[in-house]
Amino acid sequence: MPRLRRDRAWAGGHTRALDLRAGDPVLITAGSDRGKRGVVVRTLPEEQRIVIGGVNIHKRHQRAGQRRGGTSALQGGVVDFPAPIHYSNVRLVCPHCDRPTRVKKALFDGRYGIVCRLCGERYERVTG
Ligand SMILES: [Zn+2]
Numbered sequence: 001m002p003r004l005r006r007d008r009a010w011a012g013g014h015t016r017a018l019d020l021r022a023g024d025p026v027l028i029t030a031g032s033d034r035g036k037r038g039v040v041v042r043t044l045p046e047e048q049r050i051v052i053g054g055v056n057i058h059k060r061h062q063r064a065g066q067r068r069g070g071t072s073a074l075q076g077g078v079v080d081f082p083a084p085i086h087y088s089n090v091r092l093v094c095p096h097c098d099r100p101t102r103v104k105k106a107l108f109d110g111r112y113g114i115v116c117r118l119c120g121e122r123y124e125r126v127t128g
Pocket of ligand 1: 094095098099101107117118121
């Protein structure tokens with residue numbers, strides 16, 4: 001069951017498809033991790049947020065013996081995890097020109113692909 005969140009409302013109730021996918025190389029353009037590069041781990045389109053490996057690391061303090069969702073008892077201590085950041089603070093890094101860019105859609109043999117706005121090269125993903 002999808003989780004609905006209040007901050008969906010700012011998008012007017014509809015969600016724009018994110019043009020980033022897991023595995024994409026990205027640059028962080030805002031926040032404490034500004035200037036860092038990373039790779040998209042997963043996207044949360046409903047929340048317009050993206051999880052990037054090794055970026056925006058938060059610490060979750062956990063009490064020993066706490067149980068979550070029926071899993072086995074967790075050890076106490078501090079757990080590092082990458083927190084999701086808003087997609088507008090992230091830019092795709094074009095593998096052709098190695099610059100943070102925005103992409104546009106273009107037709108290739110009758111199918112839509114995405115193209116770097118800076119160098120015009122097609123950005124191809126390994127998967128779909
Ligand atoms: Zn480019």
